[in-house]
Amino acid sequence: MPTRSSALRSVFRINALFIYFFLYAPILVLLIFSFNDSRYTVSWQGFSLRWYGALFQNSILWERCLNSLIIGLVATLIATVLGTSAALLLERHRFPGRGAYMAAVYLPIIMPDIILAISLSLFYGLVHLPRGFATIIIGHVVLTLPFVTIVVRARLRGFDRQLEEAAADLGANEWATFRRVTLPLIAPGILGGALLAFTLSLDDFVLTFFTKGVGVDTLPVLIYSMQRKFGVTPEVNAISSLLLLNSTLFVLLSLRLQKHR
Amino acid sequence: MNRSMQGRIELRQVTKCFGAVTAVDGISLDIRGGEFFSLLGPSGCGKTTTLRLIAGFERPTTGEILLEGVSVTGIPPHRRNVNTVFQSYALFPHLTVEENIGFGLKMKRLPKSEINLQVEDVLSLVKLTGLGERKPSELSGGQQQRVALARALVNHPAILLLDEPLAALDLKLRKQMQIELKVLQRQVGITFVYVTHDQGEALSLSDRIAVMQDGRVLQIGTPSDLYEHPNCHFVADFIGQSNFFPATVAGHREGGLTLRLTGAESLIEVPAECGYHPGQEVILAVRPERLQISTNPPPPPFNGLYGMVSEVMYLGTLLQYTVSVSDSLQVLVHQPNLGSDSTPPIPRASKVYITWLPEHGILLESMTS
Amino acid sequence: MTRDARGRFSRDFYILLIPTLMWVICFFVVPSGLMLATSFAQRGTHGGIVWHWTLGNYAALGQPLYGKILLNSLFIAACTTVACLILGYPLAYYLARVRSRWRNVLLLLLVVPFWTNFLVRTYAWKFILRTDGLLDRVFTALHLPAPDLLYQHVQFSVFLGLVYGYLAFMVLPLYASLEKQDPALLEAAHDLGASPLASFRHVTLPLSLPGVIAGSILVFIPSLGAYITPDLFGGGKYLMVGNLIGQQFGASLNWPFGSALSYVLMTLVLLGAVGYFRMMGTEEI
Numbered sequence: 001m002p003t004r005s006s007a008l009r010s011v012f013r014i015n016a017l018f019i020y021f022f023l024y025a026p027i028l029v030l031l032i033f034s035f036n037d038s039r040y041t042v043s044w045q046g047f048s049l050r051w052y053g054a055l056f057q058n059s060i061l062w063e064r065c066l067n068s069l070i071i072g073l074v075a076t077l078i079a080t081v082l083g084t085s086a087a088l089l090l091e092r093h094r095f096p097g098r099g100a101y102m103a104a105v106y107l108p109i110i111m112p113d114i115i116l117a118i119s120l121s122l123f124y125g126l127v128h129l130p131r132g133f134a135t136i137i138i139g140h141v142v143l144t145l146p147f148v149t150i151v152v153r154a155r156l157r158g159f160d161r162q163l164e165e166a167a168a169d170l171g172a173n174e175w176a177t178f179r180r181v182t183l184p185l186i187a188p189g190i191l192g193g194a195l196l197a198f199t200l201s202l203d204d205f206v207l208t209f210f211t212k213g214v215g216v217d218t219l220p221v222l223i224y225s226m227q228r229k230f231g232v233t234p235e236v237n238a239i240s241s242l243l244l245l246n247s248t249l250f251v252l253l254s255l256r257l258q259k260h261r
Numbered sequence: 262m263n264r265s266m267q268g269r270i271e272l273r274q275v276t277k278c279f280g281a282v283t284a285v286d287g288i289s290l291d292i293r294g295g296e297f298f299s300l301l302g303p304s305g306c307g308k309t310t311t312l313r314l315i316a317g318f319e320r321p322t323t324g325e326i327l328l329e330g331v332s333v334t335g336i337p338p339h340r341r342n343v344n345t346v347f348q349s350y351a352l353f354p355h356l357t358v359e360e361n362i363g364f365g366l367k368m369k370r371l372p373k374s375e376i377n378l379q380v381e382d383v384l385s386l387v388k389l390t391g392l393g394e395r396k397p398s399e400l401s402g403g404q405q406q407r408v409a410l411a412r413a414l415v416n417h418p419a420i421l422l423l424d425e426p427l428a429a430l431d432l433k434l435r436k437q438m439q440i441e442l443k444v445l446q447r448q449v450g451i452t453f454v455y456v457t458h459d460q461g462e463a464l465s466l467s468d469r470i471a472v473m474q475d476g477r478v479l480q481i482g483t484p485s486d487l488y489e490h491p492n493c494h495f496v497a498d499f500i501g502q503s504n505f506f507p508a509t510v511a512g513h514r515e516g517g518l519t520l521r522l523t524g525a526e527s528l529i530e531v532p533a534e535c536g537y538h539p540g541q542e543v544i545l546a547v548r549p550e551r552l553q554i555s556t557n558p559p560p561p562p563f564n565g566l567y568g569m570v571s572e573v574m575y576l577g578t579l580l581q582y583t584v585s586v587s588d589s590l591q592v593l594v595h596q597p598n599l600g601s602d603s604t605p606p607i608p609r610a611s612k613v614y615i616t617w618l619p620e621h622g623i624l625l626e627s628m629t630s
Numbered sequence: 631m632t633r634d635a636r637g638r639f640s641r642d643f644y645i646l647l648i649p650t651l652m653w654v655i656c657f658f659v660v661p662s663g664l665m666l667a668t669s670f671a672q673r674g675t676h677g678g679i680v681w682h683w684t685l686g687n688y689a690a691l692g693q694p695l696y697g698k699i700l701l702n703s704l705f706i707a708a709c710t711t712v713a714c715l716i717l718g719y720p721l722a723y724y725l726a727r728v729r730s731r732w733r734n735v736l737l738l739l740l741v742v743p744f745w746t747n748f749l750v751r752t753y754a755w756k757f758i759l760r761t762d763g764l765l766d767r768v769f770t771a772l773h774l775p776a777p778d779l780l781y782q783h784v785q786f787s788v789f790l791g792l793v794y795g796y797l798a799f800m801v802l803p804l805y806a807s808l809e810k811q812d813p814a815l816l817e818a819a820h821d822l823g824a825s826p827l828a829s830f831r832h833v834t835l836p837l838s839l840p841g842v843i844a845g846s847i848l849v850f851i852p853s854l855g856a857y858i859t860p861d862l863f864g865g866g867k868y869l870m871v872g873n874l875i876g877q878q879f880g881a882s883l884n885w886p887f888g889s890a891l892s893y894v895l896m897t898l899v900l901l902g903a904v905g906y907f908r909m910m911g912t913e914e915i
Contacts, residue, residue: 008826012724016736019721022794023743026754029764033757043767082650089646095639101647104654110903112855114872115892118879122668122889123661126679142657145650165318166351168338170365170416174642177339180364184355196745203747206857210879220749227862232757240750247746255738 027244034237051238061222061239068218071133071208072201075140080194082141083148084186090149091156109146116143117210124211131213139207144200148193151258155189192257199250203243219243266330268294268419268452270315275324277310284310286476287324292454292469294329294419297446299455299463302473303499308456309348311473312422315454316345329419339368344413345422348429350405352397358384358408359393365416383415386445403434410445420452427462439466460500464488472496494544494625503546504592507627510541517619520545524590525566531622542627549595551621554582555614556607565616566592570609580606584615669889677883687890696874700894703871706785707853710792714800714849715842717793722804722841723834726811737805744798752862755791756780759863784860784868791859796852800845807841808834840909847906851899871895 037048055061086105090098108116120139129135163185167177205220212221219239226236270292277285285307292298300308313319314326317338326333333341344365353361359380366376384390387407397405406426413421426442427435443466446453457463463470464484471481472495480492491497494505508520508529517532520543531545552565559565568586575598582594592615607613669687672680691697725736743751758764759780766776779787811834819829857872869877871891878888 012720015717015720016724019717019797020736020739023740023797026751026758026794027743029758030750030754078653082653085646086650089643089650093639093643093646095643095647101651104659105650107903108658110851110899112852112857112872112895112899114855114857114875115896115899118875118888118892119661119665120657121879122885123657123664125885126664138657141653145653160349160351162347162349162351163353165316165338166345166347166353167364168318169316169343169345170412171339171368172364173337173339176368181353185353199745203749205749210876220747223749223753227753227756228866232753232760232763236753237757240747240753243747244750248742251742251745252738255741 030237030244031241034234034241036234036237039234051234052242054235055238055242058235061219064217064219064222067133067216068202068220071136071140071218072198074133075137075144075201076194076198078137079141079144079148079197080190083145083193083197084152084190086145086149087152087156091153105149106146108142113143113204113206114210117207120207121210131211132216135211135213136208136216136218139211140201140204143204143207144197147196147200148190151193151196151254152186152189154258155186155192159185188257192254195250195254195257199247199254202250203247266294268296269327269329270420270452270454271327271330272311272314273325273327275311275314275321275326277307277314277319278322283476285314285321288473288476288478290471290478290481292452294452295450297443297453297455297466297468299457299467299470300473301457301460301463301470301499303458306473307476308458308473309424310476312345312424312454312456315420316343316422317341342418343420343422344416344418345424346409346413346426348425350397350409350429352405352408352412354397356396357393358389358395358397358400361397361408362393362412362415364412369416379415383411386414386448387411402430403438406430406438410442414445414449418451420454423453423455425456425458428457428459435462442466464500472499491546491623491625494546497546497623497625502549502593502595503623504549504552505625506545506547506590508543508545510537510539510543512539513537518624522566522590524587527563527566529622530564530619531624532620533624544625544627546623546625547617547621549581549593550579550597551617552592552594553616554584554594554596554607555616556611558614559616563614563616564619565614566590567612567614568592570607570611570613573606573609575606582607582613584613586615665889665892668886669893671886673884673886677885679885684886687887688894690887691890691894696891699869699874700871702785703854703856704898706789706792706870707850707856709789710796710853711800711846711850713789713793714797715846718797718800718804718845719842722801722808725801725805726808740798740801744795748795749858749862751795752791752859755787755794756862759787759790780863784864787863788856788860788868788870791863792853792856795856795859796849799848799852803844803848804838804841807838807844811837843909844906847902847909851902854898855895 033044034051035047035049036044037050038045090102090105117139120135120142123129124131124135159182163181164177167181168174172180202218203220204218205224208218208221209224212218217225220243223236223239223243226233226239230236270290272288272290275285275288276283288307288311290311300311302308310319314321315328317333317336321334328341328343353364356364359377362380362383363376366379371379380393381390384393387410389404389407389411392400392404397408400408406429409426423442427438430438439462442453455463455466464487467484469481469483470487472479472487474495480487480496482490487496487500491500491503497503498505506525506529507523509523511519511521511528513519514530517530518537520529520531522529522545529545537543566584566586568584568590570582571585571591572583574581574583577598579598580596582596584592584594586592594615668679670683670685672682672684672686674680691700725733725740728736756763761778761781762776763780766778769776777783779790815833815837816829819833820826824832855872856870857876860868860870860873861876864873866873872895875888875891875895878884878891882888
């Protein structure tokens with residue numbers, strides 16, 4: 001029955017088209033209207049870069065940007081070191097309590113952000129930890145650590161252990177083997193994981209919102225409070241577009257690295 | 262160092278268990294310096310584990326390993342004067358050929374100029390001059406194999422361990438590399454321990470061979486020892502081809518026995534030492550190429566069998582006849598292919614006589630006893 | 631090698647173990663434990679915590695207002711899951727059958743937005759759905775009544791936003807289970823006389839069931855714990871359970887009740903996670 005199966009095939013195709021439209025339309029709309037030369041954002045008044053120009057002169061925005069970057073970089077660094085060691089541990093060692101260890105490392109992935117955020121907030125309150133960069137960074141590390149672990153573990157699984165034996169056979173001690181053979185070979189995985197962690201940290205809103213102190217804001221928190229205060233404005237569209245572009249770039253780079261053989 | 266110790270490997274009652282599985286079961290070996298020594302056996306016989314024990318990747322569960330007269334228990338691989346050529350080659354994919362080969366020297370902290378010099382030397386030894394800049398992935402299988410060899414040899418180990426190094430190559434390249442390996446071993450003069458499941462490879466390369474099965478060494482000897490005087494059914498079967506005839510001892514003769522083969526009428530002579538009694542069940546093994554086949558009856562009393570050709574196979578260098586002596590007794594006969602003009606093949610269904618010299622019979626313990 | 635001959639762990643084992651272990655204990659395990667303790671404590675008069683043990687915080691869930699929010703959250707999460715399944719299954723099926731050159735591009739297009747900023751993507755919807763937003767303009771232009779979804783139908787808008795946010799979670803495991811099915815199985819079914827529909831029902835669908843369950847759990851968990859979508863769409867007035875929790879740590883300052891709510895939500899999530907790992911195996915992550 002060629003007609004029926006080809007009809008079915010077009011149903012599938014239309015469904016796919018509809019979903020991709022559904023996924024990308026809002027993003028494209030946002031992007032397009034960030035170039036709209038109008039304060040009343042829905043009607044198109046012509047192409048303009050004025051909102052991007054305004055962003056460049058907005059010193060608060062630059063400061064938030066810098067905060068986001070600092071937090072992102074520090075959190076990524078810590079999460080990458082800890083996540084990589086967790087990956088090595090889980091791939092290479094069997095030990096009592098391995099399951100519990102794995103649960104503790106991985107659980108933050110499936111925990112709703114809000115629970116993670118308020119448990120940390122509560123913890124900071126009870127131990128009287130002053131809120132600031134450190135409290136945000138800690139949260140971001142807990143959140144991104146499992147992602148690094150997953151990506152590095154995947155890389156380690158494709159790793160030929162005999163290469164390490166070969167290095168030992170050629171006179172390399174454990175540290176030299178790790179530095180000259182293991183590390184260079186899993187480096188794409190580590191870098192891929194780090195990029196993912198950085199993206200997640202830059203994008204995070206909920207954790208930051210509940211663990212930040214007064215005065216230390218990040219870019220997503222700024223976007224949130226701007227849309228809260230002024231509603232939908234072209235400036236917010238413009239920052240959002242930039243942030244979106246940025247994370248798309250990082251994610252593509254990360255995926256590319258994870259595939260690298 | 263004492264010259265007799267150089268390159269020598271001794272295994273004393275070495276056992277290796279992985280959980281409940283005993284991979285190596287009380288092996289003792291004494292490999293002389295400069296020897297080409299093969300560990301031969303089917304997969305899972307423990308030969309690779311034995312090699313890994315010598316290299317230091319595994320620790321013996323019990324027993325002791327001595328390299329050049331010194332016990333190496335507890336010494337990690339990177340401090341053993343032993344290098345390995347891995348089956349998969351294990352070339353570092355992120356390093357060039359030169360960097361791969363220079364890796365061991367770099368670990369010894371040799372000056373860069375010295376490393377470069379030695380790498381050049383060994384590259385020419387394995388005939389890869391000019392390929393030093395490439396990555397392993399840009400080389401053919403044969404070239405990768407040579408890099409693996411060079412990477413090990415450049416360290417001037419006293420002992421080189423080779424784990425099925427030619428298994429990944431195609432037949433023609435394998436034959437060529439076998440010759441090169443043999444030449445190379447003479448050139449460098451160090452001990453080679455060679456793991457293989459290919460009996461032809463072991464026979465053609467080795468000074469001595471240890472045949473292994475189920476974690477034990479069944480027989481150690483030179484290739485001709487093993488071929489001419491296998492000490493058990495497994496060795497006779499694994500090395501070369503054999504006809505196995507179940508038989509019972511019929512009586513003693515001067516320097517030997519007479520046997521009655523199961524499924525045949527004639528009495529067969531075989532040289533044997535004492536210790537057999539009439540009526541004992543034994544197995545007689547005879548290599549197919551030691552058998553004479555003829556349509557003409559030999560003068561009696563002959564040492565052989567009478568049967569009918571049931572299959573003729575043309576194998577290039579030889580002709581293989583399958584001869585049916587009785588329902589339960591089939592015999593393989595190899596006849597050199599001297600050209601169909603001089604000896605036309607005997608056609609199927611011909612009645613033939615198969616004979617052999619008594620000294621070509623190999624007497625083996627019966628499997629049941 | 632994990633242990634030496636005497637059964638002791640090697641030095642590098644401890645180097646790998648200790649820093650990460652300390653970190654997750656300090657900043658995940660201990661905070662979760664404190665939250666559990668807090669959920670059994672009482673609220674101080676000016677916020678804060680009074681350490682008198684009580685079950686009252688859990689009992690408070692029985693109050694109609696809170697119970698309704700919890701049930702409503704479960705309802706929305708369930709609707710989101712079903713909608714994702716209805717949209718996602720045909721897409722996954724299509725992706726598993728489409729020519730491989732296109733497949734990788736389409737998969738990438740599916741995955742990339744899902745890694746990008748969730749807040750911004752939700753904000754983009756707000757831009758479309760709000761009163762006199764793009765959607766209303768389009769309807770007006772077509773001489774139809776403006777639906778004014780965000781204001782008139784917050785719940786539906788939230789549902790829409792969640793489907794949009796988590797659809798990829800459904801499609802990916804479905805795709806994985808459909809893609810590894812041997813096409814010869816379908817041919818065998820046809821060969822044995824099954825109609826296309828029958829072979830789908832008796833071969834494809836049962837074999838993809840693990841993917842269906844995994845995908846459903848992966849969508850249900852974050853939908854249930856959603857915070858940003860209801861907050862942005864409802865302007866802080868529409869509450870799912872995540873927002874209710876957030877409120878206890880913000881305006882209401884009732885930490886014990888917030889903790890108890892968190893534990894209820896966490897239990898539901900963990901049940902889902904256990905189901906997921908049962909389905910996929912723990913080493914499959």
